[in-house]
Amino acid sequence: MDRRTFLRTTLVGAMAAGVTGNAVAAEIYFPTKVDKSLFEGINRVKDPTSKTPLEKGHAPVITAPASVKAGEPFTVEVSVGETLHPMGPSHWIEFIELSIGNEPAGRVDFQPRGFLKPRAIFTVVIPKDTAPEGKLTLLARQHCNLHGMWEGSFTITVT
Ligand SMILES: [Fe+2]
Structure with missing residues (x-):
């Protein structure tokens, strides 16, 4: 050559x-190809009686007492998905937030290392006069790096 x-x-x-x-x-x-429409707003379950696989895997599931007393602490658990969402270096939950009514209450951030599962437990106290009508809505949001922001809600009775 x-x-x-x-x-x-x-x-x-x-x-x-x-x-x-x-x-x-x-x-x-x-x-992974990303569906950009999922990042245009907040995603919610459209029909609770027939959830899509994406909704089952991403909508925050809130577990809390149906009725609480004002001024007394109670536990609110927020899980991402009906079966917990994966947590790996290419696909993970970045954070979980909890709002009490319209007030942001707290947030947990996650790293994509796989050490943590996407579940957070908050200890909540509803001050007196916060729910004058006796009802209050808990809002949970989570953000998936590939599937955007998702929101779930849970209404409690405050006595
Ligand atoms: Fe996801």
Whole structure:
């Protein structure tokens, strides 16, 4: 092989390897196609009687007493999904937030290392006069890196 042929072959080979390498790198960093419409607003369960797999996996599930007394602490558990959402380096829950009525109450942030499951337990106290009509809505939101923001609600009676 003469010098010119060697250089031409090497150059074409390097270019082909570069293009292939970039495509492989893109798949590593962006492994999943994302539905951008999920990031246009807050997603909610549309029909509770027939949830889609995406809704079952992402809508926050709130577990709380149906009736609480003002001024006394109670526990609110927020889980992401009916079966807990996966937590891995390419697909994970970034945070869970809880609002009491319209007031943001707290937030838990998660890292994509897989150590934590997407479930948070909050100890809540409803001050007197916060729910003059006797009802209050708990709102939970979570954000999935691939499937956007999801919200769930749970109404409690406050006596
Ligand atoms: Fe997700």
